[in-house]
Every structure is written in C-alpha cells, then in structure tokens.
Amino acid sequence: MQVYEGLAGIPVVKSSISYVDGENGILEYRGIPIQELVENSNFLELSYLLIFGKIPDENELLKFELDIKENLKYFERILDIVKSLPENLHPMKILQSLVPVFAFDDIDTDIMKEENKYRQTVRIMALVPVVIAFSKRLKEGKEIVFPDKNFYYTENFLYMLNGKSVEKIYWQTLDKTLILHAEHTINASTFTAMVVVSTLADLYACVSSAIGSLSGRLHGGANEEVYKMLSSLPNDEKIIREYIENKLKNKDKIMGFGHRIYKTYDPRAKIMKYLLENLQKEKPTPLLKKAEIFEKIALEYLEEKKIYTNIDFYSGVLYSQMGIPSDFFTTIFAMARVPGWIAHCIEYVRNNKLFRPTQVYDGGHNIHYKDIKSL
Numbered sequence: 127m128q129v130y131e132g133l134a135g136i137p138v139v140k141s142s143i144s145y146v147d148g149e150n151g152i153l154e155y156r157g158i159p160i161q162e163l164v165e166n167s168n169f170l171e172l173s174y175l176l177i178f179g180k181i182p183d184e185n186e187l188l189k190f191e192l193d194i195k196e197n198l199k200y201f202e203r204i205l206d207i208v209k210s211l212p213e214n215l216h217p218m219k220i221l222q223s224l225v226p227v228f229a230f231d232d233i234d235t236d237i238m239k240e241e242n243k244y245r246q247t248v249r250i251m252a253l254v255p256v257v258i259a260f261s262k263r264l265k266e267g268k269e270i271v272f273p274d275k276n277f278y279y280t281e282n283f284l285y286m287l288n289g290k291s292v293e294k295i296y297w298q299t300l301d302k303t304l305i306l307h308a309e310h311t312i313n314a315s316t317f318t319a320m321v322v323v324s325t326l327a328d329l330y331a332c333v334s335s336a337i338g339s340l341s342g343r344l345h346g347g348a349n350e351e352v353y354k355m356l357s358s359l360p361n362d363e364k365i366i367r368e369y370i371e372n373k374l375k376n377k378d379k380i381m382g383f384g385h386r387i388y389k390t391y392d393p394r395a396k397i398m399k400y401l402l403e404n405l406q407k408e409k410p411t412p413l414l415k416k417a418e419i420f421e422k423i424a425l426e427y428l429e430e431k432k433i434y435t436n437i438d439f440y441s442g443v444l445y446s447q448m449g450i451p452s453d454f455f456t457t458i459f460a461m462a463r464v465p466g467w468i469a470h471c472i473e474y475v476r477n478n479k480l481f482r483p484t485q486v487y488d489g490g491h492n493i494h495y496k497d498i499k500s501l
C-alpha cells in the first residue's frame with residue numbers, strides 16, 4: 127500500500143475560500159487576486175470576506191467591527207492570566223495557551239450552533255491582539271496599555287503594543303501584511319485546525335492547536351529564524367555566500383525559501399518587499415540591503431531547483447522596521463491567519479467527516495511481553 131508522505135498533492139477537501147496556482151504565482155481569496163485586496167481592502171473587511179464568503183455591506187462590516195470591539199471588555203481577565211505565566215515563555219506559547227481560556231464562562235461552545243461559531247469568531251479576533259500586546263509590554267517591563275475602542279483593529283493593536291498611537295503608514299502597512307498572511311489553502315496550521323474541528327471541538331480549541339502548528343520553523347516560525355540568520359551575518363557578500371554554500375553542503379534548509387505549493391516566486395513576498403521599501407522611505411534600515419544581498423545569492427543556488435523566496439523572508443525585516451521584537455513575529459502571523467483558520471473550520475464542519483487517516487503498519491507481531499525484572 128502506498129504512503130502519501132506529508133499528504134503532498136493529496137486533496138482532502140473541496141473549498142471555495144482561496145486558490146493558489148503555484149506554477150504561475152497566483153493567489154486569490156474568494157476568487158479575488160491578492161494584489162487587489164491588499165490595495166483596496168482592509169483586514170477586517172477581508173476577514174469577513176474569508177469567513178462569510180462575501181464582501182460585507184457597510185452595516186454588516188460595522189456590526190462585525192462592533193462585535194469584535196465588544197469583546198475587548200475581557201482585557202483585564204487576559205492580563206491576569208498572562209501575568210501568571212512564566213516570564214520567559216515564548217510569545218507563541220503564551221498565545222497558544224491563552225486562546226482556549228477565551229471561552230471564560232461560555233457554557234455552550236457547541237460548534238454546530240451558528241450563534242456559537244459567530245461568538246467564538248469575534249471573541250478570538252478581539253483577544254488575540256490583546257494577548258500579544260500585553261505579553262510584549264510585560265516582557266519589556268513596560269506599563270500595560272489598555273485597548274481603545276476608538277481605534278481601528280490594527281491601529282489599536284500597535285497602540286497597545288507600543289504604548290502610544292502610531293503614524294497611519296505603520297498601522298496601514300501592518301494591516302496590509304495581515305491581508306497577505308490571512309489565508310493559504312490547506313497549509314499545515316489550517317489542516318491542524320480542520321483536524322481538530324472534525325472532532326466537533328470548538329473554535330478556541332481549533333485556533334489554539336493551529337497556533338502550535340504555525341510556531342514550527344518549517345511554517346510560520348520561519349520568519350523569526352530568517353531574522354536571526356540575517357542578524358547573525360555581516361553585510362559582506364563573501365561571508366553570506368560562504369554561509370549559504372555551507373548550509374546547502376550540509377543539506378540544511380535556508381529559512382525563508384522554498385514552498386510546498388509555489389514553484390515560482392511567492393506573490394506575497396513581492397508585495398511584502400514593496401511594502402517594506404515604501405516604509406523605508408520613512409526610516410531606512412541596513413537590514414533590507416543585507417536581505418537583498420542574501421536573497422540574490424541564495425537564488426543563484428536555489429532557483430534551478432524551483433526553490434524561491436517565500437512570504438516569511440521579508441516579513442520579519444518589515445516587522446523589525448516597525449520596532450516589533452523578533453520573538454513576536456510569528457504571533458503577528460497567527461493574528462493574521464485567524465480568519466483563514468476559522469473560515470476553513472466553519473466551511474469544513476458544514477459537511478463534517480472526522481479526519482482519521484490510516485497507516486501502513488511496519489512493526490512486528492506476536493512479540494511476547496517480558497517483565498522488566500526478567501530483563
């Protein structure tokens with residue numbers, strides 16, 4: 127019997143949420159090209175589109191935003207729990223631990239009820255940014271800044287994170303990066319969420335599990351690794367080339383390159399770089415120059431194997447430009463992917479079938495038990 131390693135190329139679901147053409151570098155959410163969405167939409171509208179399958183009208187969008195804001199009232203409970211966690215816990219672990227707690231006094235979390243899906247959705251969307259911001263402020267020993275309902279979603283997040291309101295270009299750029307990260311068909315973390323929902327667990331359990339899956343360095347965790355790698359290297363072409371050659375000689379993966387689906391340049395990496403260059407006009411950083419040198423050399427070796435730059439390569443450089451510490455990069459990816467995870471869970475559970483693949487057993491049989499004392 128054949129084994130499909132990593133389920134590569136195996137369709138497990140029919141979905142109308144997003145479409146990727148990996149040969150031609152095309153990505154669409156609900157049929158709309160990613161470039162158009164980044165240019166014209168915003169993260170909340172986009173989240174609605176992913177989850178409910180249509181662009182909201184003004185009233186629908188307003189209600190969605192207000193329902194999210196309403197859930198900010200739980201911030202004090204979040205703060206107490208974040209404070210009780212070990213100080214040096216990685217921010218992804220804090221986030222993963224906190225999401226199931228968002229259920230608070232939700233007695234009925236039955237995922238088959240429409241009202242529960244909605245309540246869980248708006249609560250998770252409201253509280254994920256709060257956990258990230260509070261964790262960062264506590265880690266830095268800085269005063270906690272409470273959410274302000276007068277701000278738009280991403281603006282409020284950067285306000286809580288930085289302790290002061292930020293210029294429009296920063297929160298708008300962040301908002302666009304959230305759109306870029308929001309959804310990507312059946313990637314590892316989305317599949318994780320779908321496996322969990324297929325047991326009819328609630329969205330808190332699904333999103334928490336997905337965060338664990340995203341944290342790995344082959345997936346969302348790559349953005350932090352890219353930053354560490356670039357920071358550890360000098361701005362010297364010869365040394366960067368040696369580093370890349372050594373990695374390839376040792377059969378190590380170069381972080382921020384390669385993708386299961388894209389066999390061409392990730393269209394999101396192009397937009398991410400464009401956003402970064404745009405931000406550079408305000409505040410230049412030598413890290414971008416180094417990243418460009420690194421990318422050029424890495425592609426000299428990788429391109430012939432159809433391995434290209436992925437979304438995680440430039441995202442960390444951009445987030446560091448916004449003053450976000452590298453151990454928080456993947457939490458921002460998680461915050462962005464929440465609507466994608468939820469959209470897939472809601473879509474899947476509609477025609478639910480428990481995920482339960484099989485295996486090819488290659489162990490022994492009739493091996494008799496030996497008491498430990500007889501060994």
Ligand SMILES: CC(=O)SCCNC(=O)CCNC(=O)[C@H](O)C(C)(C)COP(=O)(O)OP(=O)(O)OC[C@H]1O[C@@H](n2cnc3c(N)ncnc32)[C@H](O)[C@@H]1OP(=O)(O)O
Binds near residue numbers: 377
């Ligand atoms: C949001 C995201 O999750 S995007 C991905 C983020 N992850 C990273 O950037 C980590 C680095 N990249 C990788 O590890 C891989 O490209 C993955 C895991 C993303 C996808 O990989 P897969 O589709 O499973 O391919 P696999 O790992 O089997 O690699 C196939 C071949 O390409 C090589 N390869 C793939 N990616 C890389 C890389 N980044 N650096 C060097 N070689 C690579 C492998 O060594 C392998 O070579 P071989 O056939 O000679 O043994």
Ligand SMILES: O=C([O-])CC(=O)C(=O)O
Binds near residue numbers: 309387437
């Ligand atoms: O699709 C994948 O395999 C990885 C992913 O989540 C992305 O690229 O956004």
